Amino acid sequence: MSRHRVKAVGYDDDEYYDDDGYDSPDPEEQELLQRTTAEVLQKLGAGLPSVTVTKDEVQETLYYYYYDVEKSVNYLKGKKEKELKKQQASAAAQKLKSQSFAFAHQRLDYVLTGQPGSEFPTPSPPSAHFSAADFFRDCPWLHVPSHRKADILVEPLYPRLGLLGGAPEGGGKPSKLAMLAAARKKKEAQSATSPPETASTKQPGSEGVLSPDPRAAPLSLSERLAKSKATKSSELSSGLAGLRRPSKPSPSASTSHANKPCSSEPRDAVPEPSKSVPAQVPTMEQRSETSKSPELQPRVSSLRTEPSEFARVIGGTSAGQTLTQPSQLQPSDLDVLKIYGLDRFAEQFFDFAGPSPDDVVLNAQNTAKGLKSKSAASKSGDKKAQDDMANGMNDLSVQEKVTVKSKNLNVLDEYNKSKRKKSANFVVIGHVDAGKSTLMGRLLADQGAIDQRTLDKYRKEAEKIGKGSFALAWVLDQGSEERARGVTIDIATNKFETDNTAFTIVDSPGHRDFVPNMIAGASQADFAVLVIDSSVGKFESGLKGQTKEHALLVRSMGVQKIIVAVNKMDAVQWDKGRFEEIEQQISAFLTTAGFQEKNISFIPCSGVLGDNITRRSEDAKASWFAGRTLIEELETSEPCTHALDKPLRMTIGDVFRGGVQNPISISGRLDAGSLQIGDQVLTMPSGETALIRSIEVDSEPSDWAVAGQNVVLNLANIDPVHLRSGDVVCRSSSPIPTITTFTAKVLAFEHLMPMMVDVHRGRLHVPGRIAKLVASLDKASGAPIKKRPKIVSPGTVARIGVEMDQAVPLEAPTRIVLRSGGTTVAAGLLE
């Protein structure tokens, strides 16, 4: 009876089975029956709690188990025990078998108490009056009262099936369910093949035998009923079979009736389950009939039609099945799944039971997996779905590790071999509105780094918002805010090439609020272009403002060479006197700031017109200037040397999404060391490792990069939360330490006292405070002049101790800038 047995039945081997065999039992079988009956009775009597059963009962049971004595004994024992219990519990209910509602309740009992032996729902009291139509008469469709739903839900299907298939695995007759399935299969195939008879089937079971009148089965059933009063499951099953059978080759009027609504369904799976309801009702009716006369048959068939109407009603809507059918499935969906295993019947059957929660889940899974929902209930499908689900979860939870194969290049060799142009980074600095961005835009446009079409577009758009003169600046001011306000906010990098040098422009903002961004830009620069507004009043205000601050900053960042572009000369009619005045003032200031005379050069120019940028001014008024143009001056720059063989250091300038293929990208300039694709790098202070998926050097893909180059690293295996601009990329073999306090030798720009400061290093800036003034130092020798000064006045060099709130990646020697209240108060070297 166990489910596995049912599962193991090979339906294909089954042959069409007919109940006709009951009508004419052959003598051999009779004999066997007699013998085994005696055996069973003996065994039952011998059992410790001796069981008394009628002979009829025994025979009935034996019949079901196909003369398997063991099984019959077990079954009878279980059944008797059960009955005993039942009688104690509700004797009345048991005896008055006509009460219709008891039917469902008892079934519930069976399911709940179901011992292996008693799994048969001895379909006890079903009454003559029970019919599905009656049962649902007063229920509006889809509004079945909950208590009734419960009753329906409980109705167990599989135990019945189990009973039907009660034959032992190896031998005995095949289950009727199996035969049903086979029959249906046959019908489907529309082929009239006669399967070979197996040894186990006792029935001849050919088409010919089956053809006899369909009412024979019910008749025989009722006959048997008369004999056996106790076991009723039999006729349930045989009734089902009887019903089923006619539907195949020679459908009788009654059954075809019942079938109609169902067979009209597009899915061929539909008829199967929906029929079970009508099928079973007539059986009950039948059973209640004491008379077995054939003339009763018409009445029976008419009775059958009644539920079929109901079925039709249900069948009309697809939801109909959901109510009737799942009711039998739901008690134990899982078990049902197991029972049916792989067989197609179950598949289709289950397809039907869509609304069960498990199915909902499975369907969801399957649709997600792109599988057909049909395979939902099949065990393998189920398992597979679960596996997929599990894998999916794994995929979700554990981030997929990307592995990139390293080419194991000797980067320094590669670098030396490569015939690159010499490259130079320069930062453009100056007071706000000095024309830095416009000058650089002009430079880029004249060098052909920007095509004319883009430039025209910018010009048009700029004019549209009334800022026509800003068109060139828009080449670098890409931000919407920047364009709307006409102010550079953040640094912008761009590149262009001359015949022998590849330049990278770092355009920095002039506004005092964005000095931190300018510091970030200056930290990437080899030399600087200081842009000065020559117009009256602007130059003077600039000198007090960011002209001075920027110049001091780039100097303290280690920039040696500075080109001063005296801009907007066209506004002062190329006044030579003005130019010389500016030259004098600025060079005086720059030399005090620490620039060497030979590293300072002055060029009068006009960014808007392009004079003296890449071409000489054609203005007659400017003819007095015979020096180099800006581009010529830029080309005189000597390449800087970078610490290629030092441990890797790179300050992250920006963290962004590089695209679909590169979800995490960082940009910046390599401060020291080298790297290549496939390298494992460490980011500080987060301490997370990342893998370099690919490298872009100056927007060109590359396998490696060395210090001094502007790179974009596409990373893998790291979460973007661990990356912030200002963090440092290094190698885990030589990580950069993170510190909270440091001492530094600084040049004071403003008064220094124990105070709050912001500590800047490139993109990195953190709040901190000057904890103590260690000593003021002699500028030249560095010897302490005064220990623990109260205050350090501007222009003096001092050694100070700084504390920060958070640990930051800093290591000596590095250049830092201290700012407070929007002004740069000091800059110097970490010690």
Place this chain on the structure above:
Amino acid sequence: MRLIKNKIEQNGSGMVTLCPEEPEDMWHAYNLVRPGDVLRASAIRRVTTTQDTGSTSSARVHLTLEIRVKNLDFDPQSSQLHVSGQIMNETAHTKIGQFHTLDLELNRNFTLEKVVGANGEGVGWDSIAVEMLKDAVDEGGKRRAEAVAVVMQEGLAHICFIGQFQTILKQKVEMSVPRKRQGGGDHDKGMIKFYRVTLDTLLRQMEFNTSITSGSNNESVRPVLLASPGFVAAGFQKYIQAEATSTPGLKRLLPSVVVVHSASGYLNSLSEVLQSPAVKNLLSDTKYARETKLMDDFLDQLRKETNKATYGPREVESAVDQGAVGRGGGILIMSNRLFRSQDITERKRWVSLVDRVRHVEGGEVRILSSDHESGKRLDGLGGIAALLTFPIVEEDLDSEDEA
């Protein structure tokens, strides 16, 4: 804080009963209660009893406990004060000498007793304590002037509440905003996201109800100061305005939003925010504005190198000795952190200094809250500074001990 009962004796010992009414009162209590005091407050104690059979049962009982304070723990973010010490009174559930941590609660009276010990183990209600008590007890009822400041820069926002005595950093919003790049719109998107998160956080911290119905009850909205370098704060204001069109409840917030400039997005630029004219108009004559002003004056004086300003414990003490902190402009500026010292002699030293300046020299004494931005600046200078009436010669105090 309401003063329920005041029984301070002439000699400085005595007890007061106080009722804290708002979170800032906890901060006052934190300044008033010192180790060695006796604190009496209601408490909930878990009492475990062991039966003869060895089975234990524990129950929470409500008690009024009196403890001798050993330790204070103040959480400024949630304004909670936990005072631990040994129990002084015997109850059915506790024994004398057991330890207990009292959690002072709002609207629950507590009694604080300070005694002057014969052999100097207590200082009683000294002048500073009495002054603090006066500060703590809100007589005018206009204590509630409070502002919310959002100090921000690209990808970073500090949301802080500026109270009379405290500036509490409520929350820090940190977010990585992509920089501007060639042809990339990530920056704008990142900023919008940053604004959204900041606004959500701000509203949550303010417990601002954005539903339209709440607008009817016309509760006053605290001023919201948006400060940033550049255009971040202005952009944020614009964002709030844009949001207000879809969330009408936000409209109530708009009038109280003030955009001010700050040098950076860090908290130490708050002083600049509080000194800006717009804010001064908004929050006229609040204690913190005065404190900030005082500190700025002091630093100015220091910068000018007139020698009329000095800082550091020993320097100030020597200046007081010379009589430079007296009538006619001498101001002693102290952080109240110094009075929170566990060491009684330390406290006595400062109290006597204050008393001396005030009563003997005739100078002014200003005690700055260490939980304010100005107090933090002062703490950086050693917690004590002075504006002098006349320049004093800088002594070469080669002291290594005051690091």
